Amino acid sequence: MNTAFDPRTVSLRPDELAGRVIAITGPTKGIGEQLALACARHGATVVLVGRNVKRLEGVHAEIEKAGGPEAVIAPFDLEKAVASDYDTLASAMMDRYGRLDGLVHNASLLGMLAPIDHYDVATWYRVMHVNVTAAFALTHVLLPLLRKSEDASVIFTSSGVGRRARAFWGAYSVSKCAIEGLSEILSQELENVSHVRVNTMNPGATRTSMRLQAYPSENPNLVTPPEDIVGPYVALLGPASRGITGQRFDAQPPRD
Numbered sequence: 001m002n003t004a005f006d007p008r009t010v011s012l013r014p015d016e017l018a019g020r021v022i023a024i025t026g027p028t029k030g031i032g033e034q035l036a037l038a039c040a041r042h043g044a045t046v047v048l049v050g051r052n053v054k055r056l057e058g059v060h061a062e063i064e065k066a067g068g069p070e071a072v073i074a075p076f077d078l079e080k081a082v083a084s085d086y087d088t089l090a091s092a093m094m095d096r097y098g099r100l101d102g103l104v105h106n107a108s109l110l111g112m113l114a115p116i117d118h119y120d121v122a123t124w125y126r127v128m129h130v131n132v133t134a135a136f137a138l139t140h141v142l143l144p145l146l147r148k149s150e151d152a153s154v155i156f157t158s159s160g161v162g163r164r165a166r167a168f169w170g171a172y173s174v175s176k177c178a179i180e181g182l183s184e185i186l187s188q189e190l191e192n193v194s195h196v197r198v199n200t201m202n203p204g205a206t207r208t209s210m211r212l213q214a215y216p217s218e219n220p221n222l223v224t225p226p227e228d229i230v231g232p233y234v235a236l237l238g239p240a241s242r243g244i245t246g247q248r249f250d251a252q253p254p255r256d
Contacts, residue, residue, distance in 0.1 A: 005244045007201075007235035008251070016238040018043030021097045025078065025138070026107025028055035030208035031157070034226040035104065035233050040068030042234055047093065047100075049138075050107070051077040072096070078107055078134040079126065086141040093145055100145035102237040104155045105135045105179075110210050111171045124171045131175035136182060146196045153237045156183045158200040163248065180248070187246035197245035199236055203229055204252035224252060 022039050026032040027048045036046050040063040048056050048071055056073045063071045076089055093100060111127035112120060139154065146152040161169045162176020180200055187198035205211065207223040229251040235241055236249065 005241065005247070007232035007241060007249055008253075010231070010235035010238075010240045012042060012231060012234055012238070014042065016042040016234060016240075017102075020044045020101035020237070021047065021093075021099065022102035022104065022237055023047040023049055023074070023093070023100060023142070024104045024106055025049045025076075025135075027059055028052055030210070031203055031206060031226045031230065032104075032106040033059055035106065035230045036071070037062060037066070037068075038227075038230045038234055039102075039237065040071060041066060042238070043069065044102070044237070045069045045097075046071040047074050048072065049074045049076050049089075051075065051079075078130050078138070081134070081137075083137075086137055089138075090141045090145065093142070097145075099148035100142055100152065101149045102153045102155075103139065103142055103146065104157070104233065104237070105138070106157050108157065108175070108210075109172070110213050113168050113172075113214065114170055115168055116170065119170045127171035128175055128178075131172070132178045132182070135179065139186070143196075147194050150195055151239065151242055152194075152196040153241065154183075154186070154196060154198045155233060155236055156180075156198070156200045158183075158202045158248065160202055160204070162200075163202060184246060191245050197241065197243065199241075199245060199247045199249060201233060201236065202248070202250045204250060205255060206251075 022044045024036050027036040028050050039046050050056050053075050060071045108131045109127045111123050156179045159176040161173040165173045183200045190196045205223050207220050207225045232251045
């Protein structure tokens with residue numbers, strides 16, 4: 001395992017992801033949208049997994065307009081999906097592609113910022129379900145497709161408050177700590193017995209609607225736009241990171 005690998009330093013080729021099939025959750029805005037566009041721009045066939053069909057169609061149209069490989073819309077509600085929905089999604093992808101080369105868990109909920117003794121229990125369940133349980137279930141059902149790839153990559157999106165828990169961040173911080181653990185366990189289980197690598201990516205302070213929700217008084221113009229931080233994700237999805245697994249990466253340098 002090359003622990004010195006840094007996806008931020010990879011020089012991406014125009015065809016970095018050519019021929020690869022990559023599924024992305026939450027691809028209709030922010031980091032997910034920019035990553036979907038970047039993956040298509042680098043030659044990947046992107047499976048857009050999200051709940052808002054109109055927005056999915058918008059991203060699909062952007063990819064088509066840019067001349068990328070035809071993307072696929074996969075309407076899927078991580079909050080409400082039941083077991084049969086997961087099976088249907090996996091079967092459709094197996095029938096169409098026979099494999100999956102990349103899976104990026106980008107979708108998540110912030111919930112509320114509050115001390116634990118004031119935290120709304122229903123909100124806690126909702127955040128933990130979408131951010132952790134649904135990510136586990138989707139990975140679980142897609143693992144057979146990932147195993148059929150000769151070079152598959154799973155990326156769980158983490159957070160600074162997942163690397164080190166932070167007071168008042170409640171379920172979101174707990175969920176990201178759990179994602180770090182899930183990624184580490186899965187990477188150990190798949191290493192040396194498959195071609196599937198598993199890593200986490202902390203996007204850092206990025207100009208998204210979730211960031212605005214968490215920091216409403218922050219000047220968004222002083223925060224890095226999402227299109228500037230997706231390169232490291234692409235590097236982790238492509239051949240440059242073959243064999244790199246069980247690692248925690250940052251999309252940006254530390255802030256001063």
